[in-house]
Amino acid sequence: MSQQGMLYGGDEIGALVFDPGHHSLRVGYAQEDTPKAEIPAVVGVAPDDSQKMEPEVKVEGSNITQSPSAWKYYIDTTYLHTPRPNMELHSYMKDGMIENWDLFEKVLDYSYEKIIQSESEYHPVLFSESPWNQRQKREKLTELMFEKYKVPAFFLVKNAALAAFANGRSTALVIDSGAIHTSAVPVLDGYVISNAVVKAPLGGDYLILRSREMLESLGVDLTPTPLIANKEIVRDKEKPKYTKKNLSFNPANSWMVYMVKKTVQDFQHSVLQVSETPYDERIAAGVPTVHYEFPTGYHQDFGPERFKLAEGLFDHAMLGAGYLAATSAGMCDVDVRPALYSSVVLTGGNSLVQGFSERLSKDLSSRTPGSMRLKMIAANGTVERRFGAWVGGSILASIGTFQQMWISMQEYQESGKAQIDRKCP
Amino acid sequence: MADVRDIMELEQPATPEITRESIIGSDKLKKRTFTTTKVSRRPEGMHREVFALLYNDNKDAPALFPSDTSNGYKQTKIKLGMRKPRKWEWIPFTNPARTDGAVFYHWRRPSDGPKEYPFAKFNKKIEVPTYTDAIYQQHLQSEDWTKEETDHLMDLAQRFDLRFIIMSDRYDTEKFSKRSVEDLKDRYHKVCGTLAKISGEKKVYHYDADHERRRKEQLKRLYDRTPEQIEEEQSLLNELKKIEARKKERERKTQDLQKLISQADNQGDSLRKSDKKLPKKKLANPARPSRVDTSHILQAVETAGIKFPDYKNSGVSLRSQRMKLPANVGQKKSKGIEQMLQEMELELNPTPTEEICLNFNELRSDMVLHMELKAALATCEFELQSLRHQYEALNPGKSLAIPPQLLSSTTEQDGTKLIGNAEIIDVVGSPGTPSGSGT
Numbered sequence: 001m002s003q004q005g006m007l008y009g010g011d012e013i014g015a016l017v018f019d020p021g022h023h024s025l026r027v028g029y030a031q032e033d034t035p036k037a038e039i040p041a042v043v044g045v046a047p048d049d050s051q052k053m054e055p056e057v058k059v060e061g062s063n064i065t066q067s068p069s070a071w072k073y074y075i076d077t078t079y080l081h082t083p084r085p086n087m088e089l090h091s092y093m094k095d096g097m098i099e100n101w102d103l104f105e106k107v108l109d110y111s112y113e114k115i116i117q118s119e120s121e122y123h124p125v126l127f128s129e130s131p132w133n134q135r136q137k138r139e140k141l142t143e144l145m146f147e148k149y150k151v152p153a154f155f156l157v158k159n160a161a162l163a164a165f166a167n168g169r170s171t172a173l174v175i176d177s178g179a180i181h182t183s184a185v186p187v188l189d190g191y192v193i194s195n196a197v198v199k200a201p202l203g204g205d206y207l208i209l210r211s212r213e214m215l216e217s218l219g220v221d222l223t224p225t226p227l228i229a230n231k232e233i234v235r236d237k238e239k240p241k242y243t244k245k246n247l248s249f250n251p252a253n254s255w256m257v258y259m260v261k262k263t264v265q266d267f268q269h270s271v272l273q274v275s276e277t278p279y280d281e282r283i284a285a286g287v288p289t290v291h292y293e294f295p296t297g298y299h300q301d302f303g304p305e306r307f308k309l310a311e312g313l314f315d316h317a318m319l320g321a322g323y324l325a326a327t328s329a330g331m332c333d334v335d336v337r338p339a340l341y342s343s344v345v346l347t348g349g350n351s352l353v354q355g356f357s358e359r360l361s362k363d364l365s366s367r368t369p370g371s372m373r374l375k376m377i378a379a380n381g382t383v384e385r386r387f388g389a390w391v392g393g394s395i396l397a398s399i400g401t402f403q404q405m406w407i408s409m410q411e412y413q414e415s416g417k418a419q420i421d422r423k424c425p
Numbered sequence: 426m427a428d429v430r431d432i433m434e435l436e437q438p439a440t441p442e443i444t445r446e447s448i449i450g451s452d453k454l455k456k457r458t459f460t461t462t463k464v465s466r467r468p469e470g471m472h473r474e475v476f477a478l479l480y481n482d483n484k485d486a487p488a489l490f491p492s493d494t495s496n497g498y499k500q501t502k503i504k505l506g507m508r509k510p511r512k513w514e515w516i517p518f519t520n521p522a523r524t525d526g527a528v529f530y531h532w533r534r535p536s537d538g539p540k541e542y543p544f545a546k547f548n549k550k551i552e553v554p555t556y557t558d559a560i561y562q563q564h565l566q567s568e569d570w571t572k573e574e575t576d577h578l579m580d581l582a583q584r585f586d587l588r589f590i591i592m593s594d595r596y597d598t599e600k601f602s603k604r605s606v607e608d609l610k611d612r613y614h615k616v617c618g619t620l621a622k623i624s625g626e627k628k629v630y631h632y633d634a635d636h637e638r639r640r641k642e643q644l645k646r647l648y649d650r651t652p653e654q655i656e657e658e659q660s661l662l663n664e665l666k667k668i669e670a671r672k673k674e675r676e677r678k679t680q681d682l683q684k685l686i687s688q689a690d691n692q693g694d695s696l697r698k699s700d701k702k703l704p705k706k707k708l709a710n711p712a713r714p715s716r717v718d719t720s721h722i723l724q725a726v727e728t729a730g731i732k733f734p735d736y737k738n739s740g741v742s743l744r745s746q747r748m749k750l751p752a753n754v755g756q757k758k759s760k761g762i763e764q765m766l767q768e769m770e771l772e773l774n775p776t777p778t779e780e781i782c783l784n785f786n787e788l789r790s791d792m793v794l795h796m797e798l799k800a801a802l803a804t805c806e807f808e809l810q811s812l813r814h815q816y817e818a819l820n821p822g823k824s825l826a827i828p829p830q831l832l833s834s835t836t837e838q839d840g841t842k843l844i845g846n847a848e849i850i851d852v853v854g855s856p857g858t859p860s861g862s863g864t
Contacts, residue, residue: 011544013529124529153527191591333590333606334644369648370655400544404520408527425584425595 011400015124019390022093023179026390027111030397034383035390037115043103044074046087075110081226085249089258096130097137124153126397128389131158131185131192139417146412153406156424158192160185162392163347167377173340175325177350179204182321184328186340196331200319204350210309212264221296224259231297240298271302272310274355279311322363346378347388522548553583554620564619574601607634731790745777761796762789
């Protein structure tokens with residue numbers, strides 16, 4: 001009974017888990033089942049008015065316009081969704097990797113201050129990374145965490161491996177459909193087989209883009225909610241009657257794009273559906289329509305379009321998720337293929353599009369060798385699917401046997417950042 | 426549990442089962458003494474259940490009406506504050522599995538005392554053999570492996586615990602050329618084997634890379650089959666099965682015919698004429714297209730006559746018992762026998778003298794044989810007809826001339842048909858047999 005706390009092999013040491021993605025950064029304590037916060041992966045940058053007032057006169061002569069202290073950063077949904085003069089939005093991610101380190105630092109500062117509300121030197125940190133992360137970026141992140149945040153220990157794991165852990169597997173073929181791409185990553189005993197990673201640039205953003213094109217061609221007004229003061233009830237397909245908020249300025253273009261994207265994203269989440277078989281106009285026409293109301297008050301029924309838009313994820317011969325999975329498994333050693341096929345893990349927020357998992361399992365089973373046993377594992381809950389990698393990290397960082405894996409501050413001081421490649425395979 | 430103990434007539438355990446009191450720790454001692462003194466012995470001969478009803482612990486008569494007033498969930502409210510809770514503290518610890526002695530913190534009860542980190546024992550490392558430069562120069566030289574690359578391989582083996590697939594994935598392809606999993610395994614096991622030999626180990630394992638490569642190639646081909654190929658293979662297998670089943674069927678058929686013939690031979694002279702038909706049919710068989718399934722004919726002919734059980738050993742019995750049809754004679758057959766007996770104007774139950782018994786049984790056995798043969802004939806004829814139709818369908822304009830002697834008019838009455846059969850067979854040619862002497 002004395003080892004009660006270690007009954008299930010868990011030993012919590014107050015670690016934090018960060019799971020950066022294109023859509024958002026997930027932050028929270030290890031051993032919890034959901035992240036504490038999901039922070040959008042964009043940062044609003046606007047000139048700082050409060051300081052600008054005084055130096056304005058001086059600056060005139062010295063011709064300095066981009067002094068870093070003169071910028072204000074807006075992070076997290078509430079701040080981002082408010083229109084502000086001259087606020088431009090920037091994403092710090094590129095191709096699944098952290099690109100803009102300055103902005104990312106701001107977001108980390110924000111997470112420690114507002115979400116964790118604790119000092120960074122007390123908490124070991126586990127970061128997730130994309131399977132194709134570059135060595136130089138891994139080292140940079142290690143350096144950042146140890147040098148700036150003084151974390152006592154740090155570890156870096158591929159998000160596919162974490163997603164597999166979250167689904168109770170150490171060997172799996174992880175199909176991760178995220179915001180900007182869908183990837184198939186084979187994981188063997190917790191190690192990613194990096195030469196067999198296959199990805200396609202079809203993700204949630206692609207669906208949003210297609211939906212936006214479709215809605216614009218229909219002439220739907222996509223004014224986002226923050227710009228609408230009030231609206232009236234109108235009839236189906238009738239021109240919306242609403243009044244715009246009275247703003248003294250024009251919001252920046254990047255902000256408008258982002259907000260329209262959010263608007264369309266909501267449309268995409270509630271309307272789109274992947275048909276179980278390749279798209280067929282007649283079948284799609286027979287399925288009940290879905291009603292959707294836009295922020296402007298305009299509303300209408302959507303029928304076959306729902307399937308036609310979502311079909312974009314699958315109708316490519318080379319980019320469909322089923323093809324990716326089959327290709328990825330085909331690049332692995334023959335001996336591991338049965339193990340991979342028998343646990344295909346589906347994760348990522350975009351996999352929550354209605355009918356995604358059914359279609360994928362159908363596609364995949366048509367590509368699976370006949371004698372192979374195919375089993376698809378897709379967590380039912382929205383949280384488990386969206387935050388798959390984070391949940392896996394939360395599990396991993398709170399396991400007793402994992403505590404020997406951390407790169408500690410001592411080790412970092414002795415051997416420097418280059419050891420990350422050896423310590424975190 | 427208590428009930429089981431009761432049934433087994435075991436003594437109550439000295440310590441009572443875990444109860445609320447034992448956990449919370451209130452008035453524990455008092456309760457125990459109370460329960461132990463209360464138990465009284467069951468009188469000899471009284472049923473356990475009755476005793477339990479009358480003398481349960483509190484000697485209360487069982488309630489007629491379920492009343493749940495005091496012993497519900499209400500009372501299970503824990504009386505807190507009986508004992509001080511043990512403290513948990515955020516305590517620093519070092520993990521002996523780590524080499525750097527890093528200090529982490531976790532929640533622990535200080536009362537548990539400092540112990541070695543419980544998960545350190547799971548820290549298992551694989552033993553990868555090492556070698557010195559001299560040993561390498563002396564024993565481990567290889568044509569296509571440099572020392573540097575071998576070092577890299579051994580390093581990977583250590584890092585990834587001999588997961589060769591991962592090792593080949595993480596292989597430094599910038600410095601060295603790409604190598605397959607088998608190459609790595611081959612080299613690794615060769616190095617291990619050589620080192621083991623040097624250290625005097627007798628049993629050295631060998632790795633057959635070529636065999637592995639062939640196996641994997643084979644496996645790959647197995648997985649790469651297209652659905653059509655799999656289907657074809659399956660259908661071929663099914664065909665093979667069918668062919669084998671047919672072969673077996675044919676063998677069985679000839680055997681059965683042989684049996685029937687020998688049986689008919691034993692039945693006596695009266696049936697000799699019908700024997701002639703059977704060998705002839707057998708001769709005709711191989712000429713027929715093998716596609717035609719003849720199993721149904723055989724089933725009809727399979728059994729011949731009635732086997733009456735012997736009454737030799739049993740004690741006293743009525744002789745009429747011997748005339749009883751055995752149970753395995755089906756209703757259809759017994760009906761047929763009855764009908765034939767009526768046609769012959771014979772009694773259904775003749776007086777069972779010794780002689781009548783014998784002859785009557787023999788007669789009925791012959792009748793059954795006769796019926797079976799007739800059925801076989803009918804099926805053969807049906808088949809002949811269907812074959813003729815097939816032939817005509819395949820060769821339009823032609824018609825298959827069936828020798829008249831092979832045809833027996835099925836429309837004929839039962840009685841005359843038998844004679845007809847005999848005549849036909851006679852014509853076919855069995856010079857030794859006089860015609861018409863039969864039934």
